[in-house]
Amino acid sequence: MTFELLSVGTELLLGSIVNTNAQYLSRRLSELGFNVYYTTVVGDNPERLKAALEIAAKRADAVITTGGLGPTGDDLTKETIAEYCGLKCVMDENSKRRIIERFSRGNMYMPESNFKQAEMPEGCIILQNDNGTAPGAIVETENCKFIMLPGPPLEMKPMFDEQVIPYLENFSDGVIRSRSIRVFGLGESAVDEKLRDLMDNSTNPTVAPYAKTGQVELRITAKADTVDKAKAMLVPMQEKIEKILGDRVYGTGIDNSMENVVVGILRERGLKATCAESCTGGLIAEKITRIPGSSECFDCGYVTYSNVQKADMLGVDCDTLKKYGAVSEQTALEMSRGARARSGADIAVSATGIAGPGGGTAEKPIGLVYISICSKNTHRAFKLKLNGSRENIRERASLHALDLIRRCALGLELKI
């Protein structure tokens, strides 16, 4: 079964927004084992929308549209598809009731035009919208299925995941389940090398890598007749990967960002962490406090950009700063020790380095970063040589610091 995505919206053609919907759907469909051969963007123009629809319907077994389901006269996706399929749009009373409820819950005035959103192509499958007012719809014709989703990603994604995937599973040989595994401390090519045999020899479940800044995400996807069987197939593959990559695997849950994993581990073990930041400038603290509930494991962070403040706020010895410089193993060590002592946290990390674009020397080039960790049982520093932009260097340094907190809290080998 081949798919085509058709994103509808003049704001996309003007470049006001980036088409993240197409990426999301492309990725999900490929994970489900379906092919996407084309994606198209068209504006809120009935003739051009109709023309794009005709081309897409001829090329694909299923067309997924996003956008154009809103209440205004510009929103024409449903009407255009209905017309193309020779269907009338009729009021769906259930959708109408849900729209009224939504507005009254928010104590908002509801313009009559909103009811347009409840007029659905006759005989379609209605996709409820739990996060907005516009329902989605599926229209099936002999040659092509049209799946209409709302444009806002916060409405589109759950509708696709919760309602469209179960529908699509009917057209797949079975059900499909996938799991994401996050890897830190190995580059994409290193992960590829280590998993090459496993990936080449796996057809079900499959394993696919995606590179992110400083990390690799692996997605295992299994196909089976039942959900339980598919889920069960994921387990041994995950175990194989974990055996090969060891503790480089840091996250296997649903929200498996590094900061979420770290906050989860700290909370679970009743530990507190702190950070002393120079080159990362607050990024480590900011990442930790992104996570709701981080106040249980994080009391404070120190952003010590100047030498004076490294001494004042963290008690770094002025002689250390003079002798070795701010970007040195010694300073990193004293920063983490000072942060732990002053905050009373169980684990302290520090980061000091040269993020660029200026400030590099032959001896201490841009990308040189020292990370240190201090706990009851350990006090160590690591030297990083990072590449890329200032943003990249800061991002990678903060991930290394968080990974050290994870390793320390779990009693794993401390390494970068």
Add this chain to the structure above:
Amino acid sequence: MTFELLSVGTELLLGSIVNTNAQYLSRRLSELGFNVYYTTVVGDNPERLKAALEIAAKRADAVITTGGLGPTGDDLTKETIAEYCGLKCVMDENSKRRIIERFSRGNMYMPESNFKQAEMPEGCIILQNDNGTAPGAIVETENCKFIMLPGPPLEMKPMFDEQVIPYLENFSDGVIRSRSIRVFGLGESAVDEKLRDLMDNSTNPTVAPYAKTGQVELRITAKADTVDKAKAMLVPMQEKIEKILGDRVYGTGIDNSMENVVVGILRERGLKATCAESCTGGLIAEKITRIPGSSECFDCGYVTYSNVQKADMLGVDCDTLKKYGAVSEQTALEMSRGARARSGADIAVSATGIAGPGGGTAEKPIGLVYISICSKNTHRAFKLKLNGSRENIRERASLHALDLIRRCALGLELKI
């Protein structure tokens, strides 16, 4: 002249990357006054690429492709377009020389396959690539122009800006120049209301608003016969906008992000700032230190998440915390005062609030944030009621804090 964008790359269809190239080009073309009616994504497949090309060439006066110019067998954009136009690809010696130079400069081994990148459709206009190895090309046929750009955004964007825009200006009535104006503290609808008349009555230059989180960007675009004339036309429009929006306009330069503007102002005036952060958790410090050279105006920041640390690190009175709570005007005031006193900075800001998703009460709901500013001459706090996700609330709170630093440093009225 109508345009169509054709992005080539299987990684786009797999959803491994998001199509930011299409957004960039869409936006730039619309700023230049050209229409984009469709954008299409197709994989590295010669038949489907050819089919997409045929459709695009029929619909548009010019097709801009991105991707598929690399050295591998998968990279087929140039070859497919040449074939479609009935042209041979021939070695361009200048491009070949540049590729060799690039590799030898980096001391890298160069696979022979790289020379494929220097084989260009005969008679094409060659677009030099200063940031990579693949040159771009323009092929003109009677009915359609094909503009081929490399896929990596860091190569594509400068090539488009520096070489394609001057080329396109030949097909426009003149040259086009634009300028971005950043506005903070007014919502999109408020900006729209204030500028509605101006926008409706302006055809050259035009003014278009783009909403960003907590901010609005206005883009003024002028068309004239010469660059100087176009640039000169931007000035009175900018002045009109600044007159209407007053000090809500915070940035008019090239990199006019709030943090860049604030760091620029502080450096220019020889002032230092600091921040005491609770709900923003390091985001204010992180934003400031994103900017190269921020060490001149920023020595340190305090992330005080717990009450104990608000007292310890900033000297907030325990009675204040007990009586008014951590999220209160009083605590915010004492945080900024303490941060200023302890850091020795000229200006200190603080932020304390409830970012959610938990922790809200009827009296202190999610989104309630107090921001305070303290300088030699002023010590004030502001109450914010913000909407949205945790991320959104933190982002907006940090922008308000930065805007207060800006206002304080410039001697403007302090307001939110």
